[in-house]
Structure formats: structure tokens, C-alpha cells
Amino acid sequence: MEQFNNRNVADNGYFLVDIEDYPTTGWGKFKRVMDRTFKLELFVGLWVVLREMIRFDIHTISYPEEKMPIGPRYRAVHEMKRLWESDAERCIGCGLCEKICISDCIRMDTRIDEESRKEVSEYTINLGRCIFCGYCAEVCPELAITHGGEYENASDQREHFVDYEAMLTPIDVMKNNAQKEFEGFGAITPHEDERVKKTPLAY
């Protein structure tokens, strides 16, 4: 993971290759041909690829079975988080994400529930329109909507991409304390989930 986060490419062993100018005179060209022929430059290339074959340090992964770790700030399909204290949904229905969404793909509806509390009744993100800019996650005051790492969004149903239930952390995951927190900008303090105490009302 570290090697992906390190943006300082200058220290990663890159160096300037010294390339000579092309010869213009006939004698210069002849000398270059002779140089290249008798220095056996071709065999350097042969040795390089043979060395890699013997080392057998395969750099690819067989993708569907294995996956590369992706960066914590990667912006893929959204996730809706739950509160660690009570397992209730974090979203308070403030509507900021709907307002800030520059591609107009978030729609939400709220109502006053039986206990006179504001409740989100409808919440959809049209992922066909979403440009994954991350503004919704950034503006959210409750860290309720974040970006997850799920980048495999192929489906035969368009509706799969707008479902609130699919984005919400499942309640059994929450019961196992397995909810993954967003580690990027604006994230809560690391290991906060281990210090938090459940409220007596947790269901």
C-alpha cells in the first residue's frame, strides 16, 4: 500500500538515461554500426529478459481471484454508515449531499416519524449519472455517506445502482463490529470504533 501512496517519484530509482546524439556523418554512422555490432548490445536485451524469466518474479495477479489493495481515499461506489453507539443509520436527512451533488444524481425524501424525529424515507443515488467527485462524502456532517472500495459495478439491472439498502452497512456486519470506516479526508480518529461505548438503547 505504501508504494501507491508515495507520490515522490524522484526517489524511486528513476534516473536520466544518457542518450548520445545521432551521428550525421557517414564515418560516424559507420562507427556506430561497428560499435553496436561488436559490443554485442543485442545480447544485453536477451540477458535481461532471460534473467526475469529465471527469477520468475511475476508481477501480475490473476484478477478475479486476487485483487490489488486500493488506496483508502479511492472513490468508488458509496456506502451509508451506521452509528457505532446504537447501530442506527447515521444519515440525519439534512439534504446537503443532494444540494451539493453537481451531477444531480442524489435524491432524498424525509418525513417526521411516529416519535417526531426526522427520518429518511427515500434515498437514491443514480450511479449512472454519478461522476464520483466525492463532494457528497465531503459535505456530509455525520460521516454518513462515504465512498467505498467496490469498483466492480457491472450488472444487468439498472436499479442495482440506486439502492439505498445495498449501500447501507448490513445490520449483522454492524453487530459484529465489522463496519469499515472511511480512512480518507475528514475521517474519524483511527481506532475510535474500539473506544466507543454502546448506548443502552442499542438494538
Added chain:
Amino acid sequence: MDSAYLIETIIKVVVILLVFSALAGIGTYFERKVLAFMQRRLGPMNVGPFGLLQVGADGIKLFTKEDIIPTNVVGPIFKIAPVITAATAFMAAAAIPFLPAFTLFGYEVHPIVADINIGILYVLGVMAVGLFGPLLGGMASANKFSLLSAARAAAVFISYEVVTGLAILAPIMMVGSLSLIDFNNYQIENGWILWSQPVAFVLFWIAAFAETGRTPFHLIANDHEIIDGFGTEYSGMRWGLFFIGEYANMFFISFVIPILFLGGFGDGSVLGAFALLGKMAFFFFFFLWTRAAWPDVRPDQLMWLCWKVLMPVAVINVVITGLVMMF
């Protein structure tokens, strides 16, 4: 001509056809694996253990694909071109001794279809005819990239053929025969021709790359420049015939080089036979190796190399050989 000879010849032909058609398929597997390992990839992994059955999958795909004859192509020539490549590749094998003579059920088998007295001339000549496949197919395809490829085929053809002929001339002068069996027998007595004719060996090897159209001289079907050239308009088994021809050619030239220069199958022992197969495997591997390591040259660079460098060197080699033999 007695019937025993006829039956024996037919069996040999069938065996060579089957073995080398299969080898051409397995050759693609080796090529993909070796290239992958050299480029730090895994290569085919999903079909069968370690992707071994990928060959079968490719074969099924080639056989069942639609055979498309596009509008505007010159039909008969378009259809016959792949056959020329594949057929000449296998015809060339007729004069190659693949193994020393051995006894099978009390019957002496010579693993050569026809030990003709013009062996090497026949092999090289028929292999050269194989280049008519790309040439005719490219010209008949009604496609600009194919036409470019055909032009390149002609350019390559007139360039490397001179080098091949002149390079092989010096060993022929020493052996005094064109038969590949005679080449082998000469080397039993006098040691490998490689030691007496190293220049001819290198020249012939270089020309072999042009002959088979492999990577440093892969400019006839240059995928990244002219989108497979003569193969652009071909589909299904017609394209597959080009493919089989190319790989069969690689195998046959990998047999010819050790027979000509590296002692062939030696004195006829089992060890000599395995040595020949080992040498063949090395030369075949080298074809794949260079594909991983070296860039392609441009057509003008190939012609420059063949006419201005290799041909003079070959001529000088012939002259020096002649002088040494004379005095």
C-alpha cells in the same frame, strides 16, 4: 516403385503432418508462456492445468469461426493464399531428416520422406515459395494495410533470399553436396561446420528470422503498425492456416540450422537423436526469446541490413572459403 515404399512414404507423410500440426499448436502455447514469463506475466492459466488446454480452445475457436470472404477481394487468390503458406511449409519438411535411421519391428525406418540430392536447395526454395501466401493474400485482400504488408513481403523476400543462398554456399562448397544427410555425414568426420564456418552460421541464422518472419524482422505482419498486414481480412481457419504455416516453418528451420551447422543427428545413436531435438528446441526457444527482447526493424532497415551488410559479408565469406579450399 514397389508398394512397400509407397506405403512407408505415405505413413511418414501422415506422421510428419500430424506431429507438426500438433507442434504448431503447442508452439503457440510455449510462445505465450515464454513471452509471459519474460515479461513477468503468467500467460494462459485458466483453461486446463497451467492453461495447457488453451491450445484446444484456440483450435475449436478457429475451426468454428465463420469463414468471411469480404466484398471486393479477389476471391480465388484470397482463398488459396493461406493454403500456399501452410502447404509449402510442410512440403519443405520432405527433405529434412528429423532423426537418424532406426529399426522398428525389424524394419529399418529412415525418418526422412525423400533423401533427394538437392535437399537443402529444395528446403530453402519451397520455404521461400511460402512467402507467396502473404504476398498474394495481401494483394488480393482489398485492404490498404494488407497491400502494405504484401509490398513488405516482396521487399523482405528479395532481401533475405540472397543472404540465405550466399551464406549456405560456403558450407555447400565444403561438403560438396546439397543433401542434408551428406551434411550430417560430413560433420561426423570433420566436426561441426559451425567451427569452420561461423560467419555463414550467423548469417544463415539471421536470414532464418527473415524467412520465418519472426520478431526482429516481423515486418510483414507487424501487428502494431499494419494491424497484422496480410492477415487483416482473414478469419477462422484460413487465418489459422497462415498461423500453422508460420509455426511449422519455425520448427523446420529450427531443424535445418542444427543439421547444417551443429552436427545434425550425429552418428545415428539415440544420444545423437536427442541432441538434435535439444538443439532444435534451443533454436525454437531462441525465436521466442528474441521476440521478448528485441524491437522490430523497419523494412528499409531490413533491406539495408541484408543488401549492404549481410550480402557483402556473405560474398567475402564465400571468396575466403574458396581461397582456403583452393590452396
